[in-house]
Amino acid sequence: MYSDGASMTPPTLQAWGLTKSFGTGEVMTTALQDVNIELFPYQLALLMGPSGSGKSTLLAALSGLLRPDSGQVMALNQDLWAMTDKEREAFRLKNCGFIFQGYNLFPALTARQQLEMVLRWGQGASAREARLRADDILDLLGLTKKADLRPGQLSGGEKQRVAIGRALIKSPTLCFADEPTAALDWKHGEQVIELLRVAAHDNGATILVVGHDARLIPHVDRVLHLDDGVLVETSGKRRVPILNTPKAVVSGV
Ligand SMILES: Nc1ncnc2c1ncn2[C@@H]1O[C@H](COP(=O)(O)OP(=O)(O)OP(=O)(O)O)[C@@H](O)[C@H]1O
Ligand SMILES: [Mg+2]
Structure with missing residues (x-):
């Protein structure tokens, strides 16, 4: 309960x-x-700011990839930078999805295999289950026809969509996306931001997405601005009401 009297969800990342x-x-x-x-959960936040303003660095510090010089990050009530490297790695594997500025795809795997392996090796899903979920996500991303192609045979935008599918297929509690729409035309960029919005609003994920395009703004709940390493402005709702009972974030995107 916050001072405004409404029942609100507590933050998942501070x-x-x-x-x-x-x-x-x-x-x-x-x-x-x-x-x-x-x-907050159920919230899609957009982080904007000029090139070099610190957006990727902030994502890395919040997601356990780059230790800050000072400060504290509490992720799901755990002190991220007080964990051992092994604990942090396990925490990230269990709870976090990442979409990087580069694609970080495995050159030897097909689009479908990149997605399947997350469920097979990360979550112990059966081959059949992994295949069905991977095909669902590929369909959502408009990649059904490209399922059997490897990264070298995909365009930049297609690779980006595979990377997005790989982050979302495990329905992460915390999801960090560094310019996921930069390589896409607006039609596909809009689809991607909508997928992220659904992952937040329907599955209760906490999503921080970096983007430049002002057309993204109507699709998000909140806009944060970084300027020269200073978080200077926040617009939109800081807190979200509990819309529905948080469910285990295990299925669907
Ligand atoms: N490993 C590094 N070594 C030295 N300087 C770095 C390193 N990583 C980032 N920087 C510097 O820190 C600043 C912030 O970088 P960062 O990558 O976070 O910016 P950004 O907002 O993500 O930019 P862009 O929009 O171009 O991706 C930049 O001036 C960059 O040169
Ligand atoms: Mg960056």
Whole structure:
């Protein structure tokens, strides 16, 4: 219960005083300056800001990929940077989905296999179950005809969609997407942001997506701005009401 009296969901991801610098002396870049942030389930938040403003660095610090110089990240009530590397890796495998600025696909695997392996090896799904879910997601992403192709045979936008499918197929509780729509035309970009919105609104995922395109704004619940490492502006709803009973985020996107 918050002070406004309404029953609200608590944040799933909180960070305080995050700072991160690269280099020393004259070549030092301060990528994050005392960033505080709260992210909520059932919410799709868009992080905007100029190139070099620290967006990817913030995603990396919040998702356990890059240790900040100072500050704290509480993810699902656990202190992310107080964990051992092994604990953090296990936490990320269990709870987090990532869509990177590059695609990070396995060159030798087909589009379908990239998705199937997440369920087969990450969640112990049967071959049949993995195949059905992978085909569902490929269909949603408009990739059914490309299911048997490898990354080298796919266009940039198609690779990006496979990477998105790979992040969403395990229905992550926390999902981080670094410019997932940058390589796509608007038709596919809109489909992708809608998929992320459904993952948040229907499955209760907490999603932070980096993007430049102002056309994304109407599709998201919240807009955050980074400027020179400073989180300068927040618009939209900080907190979301409990819309429905949070369900185990295990099926569908
Ligand atoms: N490994 C690194 N070594 C040195 N400097 C770095 C490193 N990673 C990031 N930086 C610097 O930190 C700043 C923020 O980088 P970051 O990648 O977070 O920006 P961004 O907002 O994601 O930019 P873009 O929109 O171009 O992806 C930049 O000035 C960048 O040069
Ligand atoms: Mg970036």
